[in-house]
Amino acid sequence: MPREKKVEEYDVVIIGGGAAGLTAGIYCGRARLNTLLIEKALVGGLATYTNDIENYPGFPEGATGLGLMELFHKQAKKFGVKFKGTDVKSVELEGPVKTVETFRTTYKAKVVVLAVGGRPRITRAENEEEFLFDKGISFCATCDAAANTGKEVLIVGSGDAAIEEGMFLTKFASKVYVSIMHDEGTMDCNEIARNEALENPKMEFVWNTVVKRFEGDDHLHTVVLEDLKTGNENPIKVDTCFEFIGYVPNTEFLRDIVDMNKQGYILVNDKMETNIEGVYSAGDANEKFLKQVATAVGDGAMAGYCAERYIAETDKYESQILARDQFVYVYDASCPNCQNKLKEIEAMETETDGRISFSKADVYKSRGISNRMGITEFPSIAVVRYGKIIDVITGDFTRQQLERYL
Amino acid sequence: MAEYELDCMGEACPIPLVKAEKKLAELNVGDILIVQIDHSCAMKNVPEWARKEGHNVEIDEVDDGEWEVVIEKMH
Structure with a gap:
């Protein structure tokens, strides 16, 4: 139930x-x-x-x-x-x-x-949950670079974010390891970043590897990489691991x-x-x-x-446009033609002693109302009957035309 | 499907969590447990535990610094 x-x-x-x-x-x-x-x-x-x-x-x-x-x-x-x-x-x-x-x-x-x-994508390696965010696994070099001044760090990934953030980290850290799952020389990032990174003396690439396990006490101290070709484990001692895998x-x-x-x-x-x-x-x-x-x-x-x-x-x-049977003059106050027609309309109201009368909607500041009415050209006259817009007259109009709706 | 209240006002971590775990174990699937707490650490660890276990969780701040953690037992 x-x-x-x-x-x-x-x-x-x-x-x-x-x-x-x-x-x-x-x-x-x-x-x-x-x-x-x-x-x-x-x-x-x-x-x-x-x-x-x-x-x-x-x-x-x-x-x-x-x-x-x-x-x-x-x-x-x-x-x-x-x-x-x-x-x-x-x-x-x-x-x-x-x-x-x-x-x-x-x-x-x-x-x-x-x-x-x-949320950042994670590696799903062993013990990852224990060290996420403030315990040694970071997803933001901009945030945690300064705290790693003079220290050794590991980056996981080889996309633009991984390599560009990695190069940024070399300004702070003494060494930046990069774990890449591809064969030597292959990276997912753009060519310029790749070449710069390969020439950066502080970066050390560990090819064909993924993270197998995270180790530490209160804080991460070692990332164990697994070689995808040999299956060998390669423990790397670092202060922070940065994951940039999406x-x-x-x-x-x-x-x-x-x-x-x-x-x-x-x-x-x-x-x-x-x-x-x-x-x-x-x-x-x-x-x-x-x-x-x-x-x-x-x-x-x-x-x-x-x-x-x-x-x-x-x-x-709902309260002003659709609430009663009426003509709605929809205009843009910044267009001269709309201003001229507005005078004609006001004259028509006087001539007919208010038998034909209009609500006016100026859409100069926002087209929200006119969009809702389905009107895209100005000036237009919307004919509202029984809570609905039954007709739209765009451009020129005559008194006779409007009288037909009365 | 009954509703139970568990008063943990004035109790610091990990007591609310331990009490909630014990109480929820006694309930039937579909029952609702409302844990009343006023320690902000319990506001974090009680819902985290319940979500990890796969239950439905909702937190209501009933007053400034007082919360009700509503847990629906799912299995």
Whole structure:
């Protein structure tokens, strides 16, 4: 017997509580939208795994990932965002009311902001879990390079990220081992990086190897590599192992629902709109060039702002456009032809003693309303009857033409 | 499918985790266990353990610094 689920209604449901989701929350909360944020693990997201964040503006002394995200969380709470710590099981995003299912509750919302983030791909070698993030296995050279000054490190991978981050690390570490699964000389990175890396005296390549096992006490001290040809073990003593074997967006549950690229990253436009109306996506799960707290914050702000805009436009559309039988003059105040026609319309209202009257919708600032009406040319007149747009007249119009609708 | 509450207020790690493990073992599949905690470390390790075990988990912050970890026994 299935348990009866609670149903809760919100203006906005944000999925994911990292930097992008929290920022979207701050914007929505501040716009007085009834907002819920759902996070499956720890509020703060991937940034909480980083010890020092030194490049997030506003913190000249640096900040810890956890500390910085606690501030984001506190600020979102201050604006009334509600938090729920659970997994999203499924979503239905089409139509004006979207549903988000968790194991106990069905959430209904006008807008869904996806801020689902991603996770680094891991090697799945023995004992890996014990040393992840702050215990010796890192996924971010920018974050942990300085802490490895004068030390020996190992890099796993041979793509652009692995080799370029590896060369960056040679400025700090005394030696950078690189474990590559291919034959000698073969790398997945671009040719320029490859040649530079091969000439770098601080880099030592260990070909045909994968990680077999991680060893250490409280902190990692040895990575045991396995030679793929001979099966021999090759223990390498290091202070930190950097894994650069890819990144996996947490978008499995959105497959075949929102548009994404082959790797599973969500496709959005510059307003963070997905292919579905009223559904936005922000942060690391988007197809984007730079994944940082600072860029996630930008995405989140845009998604939060556009969510507010979308809801306001929906309300306006329903309460002012569709609520009564009328003509709606849709125009762009910056076009001279629209201005001339506006005068004609006002004259027509006077001539007919208001028998023909118009609502006016200026789309100069945003095309949201006109998009919703399906109007792309200006000026146009939409004829609304019985809560629906029954006709659209674009360009020139006459009084007789309009009178036919009365 | 019953619901049980487990009061772990004022208890530091690892007590809430140990109590939750013991209590959940007594329950039937489909039952719900609500663990009430006010130590932030338990807010991390209790859900982590329950998720690793494959149960459904939800965390509610009921008050500032007070949480309910809701666990549905899955097997």
